[in-house]
Amino acid sequence: MTHCASLIDTLRRRGFRITPQREMIIQALAHGNAHATAEQVYTDVRQRSQAINLATVYRTLDLLVDTGLASRVLMADGQALYSTVQHGPHLHLVCRQCAATFTADASLLSDIEQVLESKYSFQADLQHISLVGVCEKCRGS
Ligand SMILES: [Zn+2]
Numbered sequence: 001m002t003h004c005a006s007l008i009d010t011l012r013r014r015g016f017r018i019t020p021q022r023e024m025i026i027q028a029l030a031h032g033n034a035h036a037t038a039e040q041v042y043t044d045v046r047q048r049s050q051a052i053n054l055a056t057v058y059r060t061l062d063l064l065v066d067t068g069l070a071s072r073v074l075m076a077d078g079q080a081l082y083s084t085v086q087h088g089p090h091l092h093l094v095c096r097q098c099a100a101t102f103t104a105d106a107s108l109l110s111d112i113e114q115v116l117e118s119k120y121s122f123q124a125d126l127q128h129i130s131l132v133g134v135c136e137k138c139r140g141s
């Protein structure tokens with residue numbers, strides 16, 4: 001089963017109605033680049049159907065996030081990037097001076113995850129987040 005077919009299948013088994021619009025949006029996210037903004041998904045599906053508006057795209061992407069099938073990461077510029085779960089855990093490091101981005105291993109935060117869990121009984125979603133800081137080049141080292 002292809003990745004997008006299994007996402008659609010999972011939603012259906014959980015009792016969500018899969019409209020043709022939802023299906024197209026899920027396909028666009030699953031088949032596109034690792035990350036997409038809602039606008040990028042919208043541009044993609046509009047090439048195939050005029051019967052989709054941006055609000056539907058947002059609602060469907062939020063549904064995927066709420067059901068754990070996709071994740072949403074807020075970048076420093078306030079843009080939200082979406083990716084499906086197939087796109088595994090990782091962190092985005094964003095330089096606030098030159099806007100360069102780097103990818104880091106999400107397991108770096110497993111200690112923090114455990115402390116939040118044991119001390120605050122809080123289960124943090126740290127598998128796909130962005131951290132803002134200053135990169136090596138901009139630190140002038
Ligand atoms: Zn920099």
Ligand SMILES: [Zn+2]
Nearest residue numbers: 035083090128
């Ligand atoms: Zn990512």
